[in-house]
Amino acid sequence: MARMINPRSGAILFDVTRCVGCHECAKACKASHELPGTGEETELDATTYTVVLDKGSDRYLRRMCMHCADPSCASACPVGAFTKTELGPVVYDGSKCLGCRYCMIACPFSVPRYEWSKPVPTVRKCDGCIERQKEGKITACAEACPVEATVAGTREELLAEAKKRIAENPGTYHPEIYGEHEVGGTNVLVLSPVPFEQLGMKVGLGTQPLPSLTWAALSKIPKVVGVGCVGLSAIYWITHRRDEVAAAERSEKEL
Numbered sequence: 001m002a003r004m005i006n007p008r009s010g011a012i013l014f015d016v017t018r019c020v021g022c023h024e025c026a027k028a029c030k031a032s033h034e035l036p037g038t039g040e041e042t043e044l045d046a047t048t049y050t051v052v053l054d055k056g057s058d059r060y061l062r063r064m065c066m067h068c069a070d071p072s073c074a075s076a077c078p079v080g081a082f083t084k085t086e087l088g089p090v091v092y093d094g095s096k097c098l099g100c101r102y103c104m105i106a107c108p109f110s111v112p113r114y115e116w117s118k119p120v121p122t123v124r125k126c127d128g129c130i131e132r133q134k135e136g137k138i139t140a141c142a143e144a145c146p147v148e149a150t151v152a153g154t155r156e157e158l159l160a161e162a163k164k165r166i167a168e169n170p171g172t173y174h175p176e177i178y179g180e181h182e183v184g185g186t187n188v189l190v191l192s193p194v195p196f197e198q199l200g201m202k203v204g205l206g207t208q209p210l211p212s213l214t215w216a217a218l219s220k221i222p223k224v225v226g227v228g229c230v231g232l233s234a235i236y237w238i239t240h241r242r243d244e245v246a247a248a249e250r251s252e253k254e255l
Helices: 024-033 072-076 102-106 130-134 140-144 155-168 210-218 222-254
Strands: 010-015 051-054 060-063 082-084 090-092 150-154 188-191
Touching: 010 155, 024 051, 024 140, 072 082, 072 102, 072 210, 140 150, 150 155, 155 188
Parallel strands: 010 188
Antiparallel strands: 010 150, 051 060, 082 090
């Protein structure tokens, strides 16, 4: 069954018409998460959770996790490393991850990144500043934006604000809100002066959550799914058991 999006959950509205390409949002993200880099990177990676892309004609686009209402990364993960929180963000627990990278394949927005350079890698992506939200604060990127191109609030409030901007300035905006319906809705919403595909954004994703489409197929082959889950569980247990054994051996050597 598809998850219903919580209208009161935390969300972000990004308005392309207001962005000046200053990269303050990306720099604030780096600082808040203690990540290396300048904040002016142009590709998402294991230490870059959001980027500001120059699309020409004084138009800039942010790329980050969309925090889907019913995230396919969580649905695809066999060990529950991804969770959709009541606050809005989709968060990741690296201690549960077995490194299958199914999340990277499943994400319709191609967001999760893998720490290829680390001996014990994990998956990295925007966490929606979940710790800040728990403290009642807005996201670091929204707080840092000097022109309110990125604003934070509840999804309900931001949808109303986006619709108000379109209604009051019909010649300024493309008459759609990206993320309102895409793949069942997201907690990141985007306004643009041009059709979204002109900015290189993925369109034609449909309005149905992708996990519900996956379940429609998987429910017809329960035996195969069962066997697959058992197999993946075994891999998960073996991986963590190996770590436990290695830790025990190190402790013995230190005695």
